[in-house]
Amino acid sequence: MTVPPLLTALDVDGAGAHPAAAALFGLAPADLVSGARLARAVRHAEHAGLTFVTFADAASPSVPGDPAQARLDAVTRAAFVARTTTAIGLVPEVPTTYPEPFHVATQLASLDLAASGRAGWLAAVTPGDAAPAAYGRAPVADLGREARDVVQVVRDLWDSWEDDAVIRDVATGRYVDRDRIHRVDFAGESFSVVGPLITPRPPQGQPVVLARAGDVAGPGRDGERLVDVVLVGGSGAAEARAAARAVVDGDPGARAVVEVQVVLHAAGRSGADRLAELDAGAAGPWAAGAALRHVGTPAGLVALLAELADDPAVAGVRLLAAELDADLPVLARDVLPALRADRRTAAPRGGATLRDHLGLTRPENRFAGAARATA
């Protein structure tokens, strides 16, 4: 049996996924977040043949007061590289917990328009007291339920314009057909939204929704799949594969993507040495969290990714490189070409959508479908 190519994603936040990366390598905050640096990293990732990049984000810094925590809004970052790239998917992390769902829907639809159908959304939850204090709201107790309501209404809003709502009918003077633009009248447990969206339906119909396993309490209304791509991990490859298997057993249409932290042998220094130096940095050791971790040679990473690629339950990997400037060149030179040569991965094609690359079909519009069903 042939397995579809492994999707490869990379997070491009800041100096890298290790919390000490920025401070240790002396990147000034202004350089760390500059547009030039961002555009260079994402272009490098695109040339390396990665399927999509993610832009990690959080409403509050993990170390308050530390300028090395400099970070810009993820959707704005993703939009900035929408026109400097042509093939790679762009997936900002946007919390579901406190921001306005209507704005989230508009922003992501706009990103999808600017990126010609390459947008995704890493729908995150925000535990803790910092974010509610920033928004001046009471802490949300049930993060999963709130995430479910927000993802549901955002999907509803993306469908609120049918694809052909703009008719430009000169004879009758009508720019849109108002019967093809719909209110959503969403009433969740903690908020309601009337709709429709102020932005036409995005090119993918609905941008791809990603979330960490368990973050979004699903399913949605009428059993709708709310999360297209589920991020899983494990303490070893076997455990991660089992987690992926559990995702697709629960919902065969979903895609499971394994998160892998990587610290590679680079510039003559071993991965272990590099990790030790990073861990000794001001921000402390790197928590593994749920992710797999590979500290070592590029060949070792190729072997690990090949094992994951050969498991039909694993659709892809999201690489969390300890330090982008050191690890991305090695990924581009020694890791991705090897996997491509074995036909285990494929570079994204210009002109295709992120959905195309993930093998997800363009969703039918719920309102158009309903109209047809009752017609």
Added chain:
Amino acid sequence: MTTTDRTPDRAADADAAHPITRPDAQVHFGVFFQGVNHTTIWSDPESGSQTDFASFERVARTAERGLFDAFFLGEGLRLRESRGRLHDLDVVGRPDAITQLAALAAVTERIGLVATQNTTYNDPVDLARRLASLDVLSGGRAAWNVVTTDNAWTGENFRRGGYLDHARRYDRAEQVLATARRIWDAWPQGPDGRVARVEAHGDLVDVTIDPTTPRSPQGHPVIFQAGDSPQGRDFAARSADVIFSRHGSVLADALEFAADIRARAVAAGRPEDDVKVFPGTAIVVGDTPAEAEEKARWVARQQVTPATALHVVGTIWGEDLDGYDPDGPLPAHDPAVAELGGEGGSSTTGARTHEVAARWRALAEAEGLSIRDLVIRVSGERGFVGTPSAVADRLVQFVRTGAVDGFNLSPWLVPSGLDDVVDRVVPELQERGAYRTAYAGTTLREHLGLRAVARRAGTGAAGAREAALARV
């Protein structure tokens, strides 16, 4: 839609009397990509997509080629309706401004990028962070056009609903802006400093945040304000760098507005020229005066179609006028509703229908106007119409009499509508020594000739005073 009933042609003679007070003043341009409104003619074969990124890019790049200060996007957070049905005659459906401008930042180099964002249905921490992000990524080219959109009808798309009383819209705006400035000022100046925690607890804002966004080369995003009420003007006079007005096509009106803003700025303790005035307007040029007039008439009739004319009047009258003849007279009876809600969009919210109807009726009777002619007459000022040379002379006059600092142009065609201005009017202005021949600076603040941002808020005494004024 505005209701300024003035005729530029008649005013022209009187204009010659106004003295030139700023003989070296330069004309500045911004472009307002309308997105929603009947200003944009969509029915013409030359009219492109209103949604595709390429249209926005083409307009922004044209403006940059013309050395414009800024590219503007508006905001409207609910699709306009009339009597419970979506309004279907105008261009509608637009991207989120900050997201779109971020994408444009990567394909432009110098032009300023202005996002209209309201203070009622946005969280201060989101606004401050997203605007700072755009500002950093664009190398100091971002601005925020502060509007207050407070109607409950828009609120139905948001968590808090229509929570804010109309009378308090600028209280909230003031607190949100003061909080944003403190967030932008929280970043340390030296290499070893720490980011200050911002706490803002006013009666309409409650924020505790450790900011993550460094400052851009221009310090803060530039602040524009668009809102015409006395409270709006005072807010601009106290807190904005630039006011985006509707008073920019009739010289006497523009001078009166500028004098009013200067007086308010001085009353707020600022130098009188501290608030730049950038009215919205349009330019129509032709090879001869007659050709330009003909084109302006054509533009107006394309913008105000028979259906649009009936719709505009129907909005004020609060009823469907589909049975009326657009080339006939106004309805003989009075409007049913005295004041409009928010569903027509921000420009008609709160309109007193009986006053508007009486004014329109008087105007229509005095000049013998049909419904459609009347709507054309009152639908905003038609702007500057003439040969490139005549238009340039007049623009220079506006700037050098101190009536305006620049113009925010709305092209009536997307994406080609700016070509005439850039290719024909800008060179005329340059010949007169009244327009830049290259960008001198890299930031929007520099383009506009604004003074540098002082660290007003944050930790210093001045900051505490500003925060106290805004009660945050």
